[in-house]
Amino acid sequence: MNLTGFQKWFKELSELKHLIIAGPCAAESEKQVLETAMEISKIKHVKVFRAGVWKPRTSPSDFQGIGNEALKWLSDAKKNTGLLTCVEVATPEHIEQCLKNNVDIFWIGARTVANPFSVQAIADALKGIDVPVLVKNPINPDLKLWIGAIERVYNAGINKIAAIHRGFYPFEETKFRNIPKWEIPIELKTIFPDLQIINDPSHIAGKRELLLKAAEQALCMDIDGFMIETHINPQQALSDANQQITPAELTEMLDKLIFREKDFNSDDFKCQLENLRLQIDSIDFQLIELLSKRMKIVEKIGNYKNDNNISILQLERWRQIRQTRIKAGEELNLDPEFVKKLMQIIHNHSISIQTKN
Ligand code: PEP
Numbered sequence: 134m135n136l137t138g139f140q141k142w143f144k145e146l147s148e149l150k151h152l153i154i155a156g157p158c159a160a161e162s163e164k165q166v167l168e169t170a171m172e173i174s175k176i177k178h179v180k181v182f183r184a185g186v187w188k189p190r191t192s193p194s195d196f197q198g199i200g201n202e203a204l205k206w207l208s209d210a211k212k213n214t215g216l217l218t219c220v221e222v223a224t225p226e227h228i229e230q231c232l233k234n235n236v237d238i239f240w241i242g243a244r245t246v247a248n249p250f251s252v253q254a255i256a257d258a259l260k261g262i263d264v265p266v267l268v269k270n271p272i273n274p275d276l277k278l279w280i281g282a283i284e285r286v287y288n289a290g291i292n293k294i295a296a297i298h299r300g301f302y303p304f305e306e307t308k309f310r311n312i313p314k315w316e317i318p319i320e321l322k323t324i325f326p327d328l329q330i331i332n333d334p335s336h337i338a339g340k341r342e343l344l345l346k347a348a349e350q351a352l353c354m355d356i357d358g359f360m361i362e363t364h365i366n367p368q369q370a371l372s373d374a375n376q377q378i379t380p381a382e383l384t385e386m387l388d389k390l391i392f393r394e395k396d397f398n399s400d401d402f403k404c405q406l407e408n409l410r411l412q413i414d415s416i417d418f419q420l421i422e423l424l425s426k427r428m429k430i431v432e433k434i435g436n437y438k439n440d441n442n443i444s445i446l447q448l449e450r451w452r453q454i455r456q457t458r459i460k461a462g463e464e465l466n467l468d469p470e471f472v473k474k475l476m477q478i479i480h481n482h483s484i485s486i487q488t489k490n
């Protein structure tokens with residue numbers, strides 16, 4: 134598969150090196166769309182107006198989006214402001230409706246990207262159409278699935294493609310709504326250096342208080358743009374109310390962010406260091422989450438052993454754990470002595486949890 138032909142297609146859209154996309158999570162009313170777009174159009178660097186028209190909600194009783202009617206509001210917003218419009222498409226019918234209403238850019242959402250059948254149906258419907266397509270990461274941290282979705286769109290003849298990094302569903306409670314797992318977009322960029330990656334700090338942070346922090350981290354990752362959920366009245370938003378900000382707050386946030394040039398200077402050196410540190414932080418937090426998961430299971434086993442009068446320390450099992458982990462570590466170039474000590478600490482703690490029962 135040759136995916137080296139990605140165009141750096143949105144360079145010409147912005148005098149900044151970064152493309153800024155802003156707009157509400159969902160189009161809710163004509164007034165909300167037009168007022169939000171009008172305010173956003175006054176922000177210097179924002180070139181594209183986003184709004185969800187069909188919303189992939191977790192529960193069927195949540196707001197599902199307005200549907201076709203909202204496309205007319207977007208088309209009016211485009212006429213009144215000059216902003217390009219960007220809408221999530223999840224089916225061939227969505228594509229047809231968007232084309233009828235002159236939507237400029239499509240994005241494929243995280244839940245849709247996780248389903249290759251849906252992505253293929255979208256790709257088939259895109260054949261012969263010249264429209265840029267943004268592919269969000271799938272909800273699960275599966276780089277191959279993300280690349281597969283990009284390939285399906287690319288194979289349909291679309292070459293104005295960019296990826297959107299919106300974080301991954303965390304199975305445990307985490308600070309952010311979706312864990313960034315920076316190592317994944319970095320790997321994507323390493324494989325496809327010409328593929329532009331837009332960061333979506335809104336869905337990563339999940340709370341407006343954490344939005345700036347998430348965006349700052351992203352800038353250190355050498356990303357190419359932002360998609361930021363912006364609503365004229367975020368508190369009243371029908372979806373993602375906690376993470377949306379007003380156009381005035383967006384202006385303030387963009388002023389605070391340092392958009393670095395990509396040529397290497399001393400600042401970029403700091404950024405490279407920060408980039409590596411963020412990867413380490415992300416991996417460490419995953420280690421902690423996994424250890425917490427392990428200890429919860431250990432507790433359950435402890436209860437079982439106590440209820441059945443089985444001794445806590447099972448030497449044969451411990452020998453087997455140590456041996457298999459050391460071997461697995463060796464296969465991944467980890468020092469056996471290090472793995473042995475690490476497993477000893479984990480095992481000791483597991484025993485002490487079980488003996489407290
Ligand atoms: C959205 O952008 O509003 C959205 C539904 O995003 P995601 O697919 O990333 O959850």
Ligand code: MN
Pocket residue numbers: 158159362372373
């Ligand atoms: Mn949203």
